[in-house]
Amino acid sequence: KVNIMVSFLLSNTWLLDHSRVFFSVYCSSWLLYLCVSQCSAKNLKNISELFYYAQKAVLHPTGPLYCPEEKEMKPSCIKSLTRIFKVSDLDNDGILNDKELNFFQRTCFNMPLAPQALEDVKNVVRKNMTDGVEDNGLTLKGFLFLHTFGCDDDLELHQEYLFPLLKIPADCTTELNHNAYLFLQSVFDKHDKDRDCALSPEEVKDLFKVFPYMPWGPDVNNTVCTNDQGWITYQGYLSQWTLTTYLDVQRCLEYLGYLGYSIICEQESQAAAITVTRNKRIDLQKKQTQRSVFRCNILGARGSGKTSFLQAFLGRNLLRKIREDHKSFYSINTTYVYGQEKYLLLHEVMPDFDFLSEEDLACDVVCLVYDVNNPRSFEYCAKVYKQYFMDSKTPCMMIASKSDLHEARQHYSLTPLDFCRKNKLHPPQPWTCNTVDAPNKDLYTKLTTMAMYPHAKLRCMCTCNRCTFCICQNILRSQLLTNIKAKFYSVANSVFLYSNKINGYPNQGPWACARLVIQPCLKYSKIRSI
């Protein structure tokens, strides 16, 4: 834009010699002119000045920043500089200390300031205003006095910066990588001023001050974990970022852009924060996955308990009511599968049977929820299963919700248990959130395990009490066996201690000692092997 203006100025400077009228009309229609200077190529009048101003117009355009008539910075410039100040203020104390000033300097000009130069800058501010320097650092006022970051001529962050190119092939998902979580952790620490591991409404507001709009609505508090006061916890905060990255990666890139991710982490763009996972079909072929976020869609008839199931994942029981306009159709939290931390994202699907979209059906595991107390609710699950999931590879789990209430006979040709047996599904899992404490989370771990290993038959979930597996499990869990195990341990332990004490079994561990104890027992009981 400025380049064009300069070329016009050059040509019109020539015109000036010939037509003053034309130039004055031209200039009055151009609001951002820098200077008007008479010059002549013929007489070499003011030629160096002309090039000086032309260069200045291109390199340091002041038009979008400063209003010469009012002699003050424009509001958009102040807003933009305030954002830069907040991004650079790494400890969020409202003052740019020497380290933060140098971070800013390095980001803008690729080199830090010498200690003396830093002092000179502060002295300039001190001389011009009283509250520009505090605790030997620059306040926002002082910074505004000095002034400029990734902005275009309109002082808006440009689209290429906010939305760097990121290719996501079909059947792949998007997750935040380790460095991105570290960055977000530092942003959280910066704004959790009272160090209570949760963000109060004021702290959330402060965190998003560098955004042009508030990205989180009240529904976020019903999507992720909160503390007793209803404030988003550290875990909840990371979960919300994980959710945004999974559902809308472009938005995540934009948000990271506002927070200055690429500048602070010295990355080419926010795209460096994202891991695009391997195609799901390859995961299925290889029977293993590197993914950390799994999606579970919850389907069920109206009133069957879907929302309660989502909320229970955040540790909330039936007592916690939510406002209809604050309701969220998602909830996300962490679970542990074989010692690995994974995110499980639950999505409540609207029960309108005829409008199930591809998105409603695409997930890693499906939950079909029916209300044990409502004789009409199982029919919906059976219908959905038969129409959409019977022939798909997506694992399904039947949830018998409100299991604390009386179990009504379902108006369907098969009982839920027989239906599951016939379709080789796990038996319906009884579940309720009508509890005194936080509802049980085992079911969510099972769902994550099914999502991670869709091909594996999770026999441990079988509760039929009839198959060999259930009988073995019952024996293993029986009180008698538990007592024998405990006795065995205490004997082994005391022998070990005793051997150490009298040095009777030199260099022998507790297991070796235990063998010495158990062998005679086995002989006597005629059991040859364990």
Ligand SMILES: Nc1ncnc2c1ncn2[C@@H]1O[C@H](COP(=O)(O)OP(=O)(O)OP(=O)(O)O)[C@@H](O)[C@H]1O
């Ligand atoms: N164990 C329970 N005992 C009694 N009432 C329950 C129990 N669990 C949930 N409810 C109640 O059942 C009602 C329906 O539950 P919920 O809103 O979770 O179902 P939903 O499937 O999400 O409904 P909708 O399809 O209308 O969104 C709620 O009023 C809830 O408080």
